[in-house]
Amino acid sequence: MDAKVTLRVNGEARTIEVFPDTSLLEVLRDDLGLTGAKYGCGEGMCGACTVLVGGKPTRSCVTPAAEVKAEVVTIEGLAQGDRLHPLQQAFLEEGAMQCGYCVTGMIMNAAGLLATNAKPTTAQIKEHMEGNVCRCCTYERIVAAIERAARAEESR
């Protein structure tokens, strides 16, 4: 272990020791016990490990923890207490999951989209979500859920 780093995760400062190549995903899952971000491929190809870093969807498996400077938000930090984020609610209402393994990464990536584009077109949603793989092939409902969440946000 050669470096101590302090990360801000879901509003809390957390200090851990890391190697230079320790990924943010390892820190989240193994050191901080935040297992909502999933290990899919480990090489930036599937999106299962997506979290927000400084508001931007980021693949935590290929992000060295020591280089993270901005606030990290994981799926565990998305709901406001008992009130689900509109995306979480919409995924439930659309039944946009089978095994659900990809879902947390999908939601975090979509959260990044809605933060910068509150009313995305279907084409924009598909383009933005392109790098997130769903092994169960729930894509249609995932797109529908993001559209539903965008509508819900709008009517609030």
Add this chain to the structure above:
Amino acid sequence: MKRLELTRREVLARLGGGVLVLAFAPACVAQNRNSGGQANDRIAAWLHIGPEGKVTVFTGKVEVGQDIRTSLTQAVAEELRLPMDAIELVMGDTDRVPFDQGTFGSRTTPTMAPILRRAAASARETLLDLAAARWSVDRSGLVAEGGTVRGGGHSATYGDLAKDQPLDKPVREVPLTEPKDWKVMGRPMPKVGGRAIVTGRHAYTSDLRRPAC
């Protein structure tokens, strides 16, 4: 090449181990068959009704996204006349569930759902028997619905009726609810456990920590 050869030997060595495992397999099966000390023809092998009325169902089938946690819950809810959230499934925990060959071939709905429906319907009929005996009334005037047995001016919750009488009775050949009378089965239901998935709290195998680790 040398390296390949070694790998092949390793593979063969492992294969040998595999044969050994197979030879021991029947003993494991025999142990599992009566898990929890309950033979599979007893209601108690498949479901328990807790004192507060919470129903725990045991099945060797596992949920990997086919949504059988939801569909099997519907099957039990239908026959026990209970809301979905009164029921919890223990799936694939081989210390606790009756023996099962595995989850494959789209067999859960045609084979496991009828088994659980019959166990749940047997539990319902047993609760009616217990209530009739407790109140010394004719059982035909009693109705089990929503966690309570009522009739003849009496009422008691399922949990209360099952309290001193674990449902250690054989599964019976009771008629199952006709599709035309279904209230819970055969219709779309929210995914059981869906909230844990969208909040990241659902623990997949890779999220589990063994106590020693």
